[in-house]
Amino acid sequence: MLSNNQRTLSFSRGRTTSANKMKILLLTLVLGVVCADQDPQSETDYSQFSGEWNTIYGAASNIEKISENGPFRAFMRTLDFNSAGDTIHFTFFVKVNGQCRKLSTVATKTAENAYICDYAGKTEIHILHLSQNTIITHFLNEDEEGLVTDIVAFFGKGEDIQQEDIEKFKEAVREKEIPDENIVNIINIDDCPSE
Incomplete structure (x- = not known):
């Protein structure tokens, strides 16, 4: 037992x-x-992306926004991120009646890769792609009259623009249902000062 x-x-x-x-x-x-x-805590030091940038392409659902004298036909000069990525300081030129006018604005982070600023109304900014030589952004602008426009911008640094990045830009334009004929090659018409 x-x-x-x-x-x-x-x-x-x-x-x-x-x-x-x-x-x-x-x-x-x-x-x-x-x-x-x-959500993992972002460990990216965003300040590494600060520096001189140029607008390569722009596309908008309302083509007037990126046409001559349009507020988003912006000739980017610098983007300055703070190290945490909480703010982005944009310095750029727009043309008003043929004259280059230097402007700047600060966007404040609202979510991961999302920012907001007061420029030409209220503008939400979403970073779609970020690398050492390329930034692709989506701007959702609601102007003072309440008109909402989708804008996709391609910023480049230096001469090293990859065809793969151009394809990412075009894919983002298609995703926002912006017609191909609303894509403007900004870098080829940029004759504003370098600073």
């Missing part, structure tokens, strides 16, 4: 250990799923 009890005790302990192992595995799985669902 003693040996029978020992087997029973041993068997019971074995079941309890297996059940505990299963509970631990289940708890680990649940914690893993919960942790994976959390």
Whole structure:
């Protein structure tokens, strides 16, 4: 009888250990799923993207916004990110009646890769692609009259613009349902000062 009890005790302990192992595995799985669902803290030093940038292409659902004298026919000169990426300071030129006019604005971060600023009304800015030589952004502008316009801009740094990045820009234009005929090659018409 003693040996029978020992087997029973041993068997019971074995079941309890297996059940505990299963509970631990289940708890680990649940914690893993919960942790994976959390937004990771961005460790990108955005200040590395600060510097001289040029507008290469622009596209808009309302072509007037990027036409001559349009507020978004902007000839970018510098983008300055703070290290946390909380703000972007834009310095650029627009042409008003044929004259280059230097402007600047600051956009404040509202979410991951999303910013807002007061320029030509309220403008939301979404960074779609960010690399050392290319930034592709989507601007959602609501002007003073309440007209909403989608604008996709392609900013480049230096001479190293890759065909792959141009394709990313064109894909973003298609996603925003902006017609190809509303794409403007900005760099070819940029005759404003370099600073």
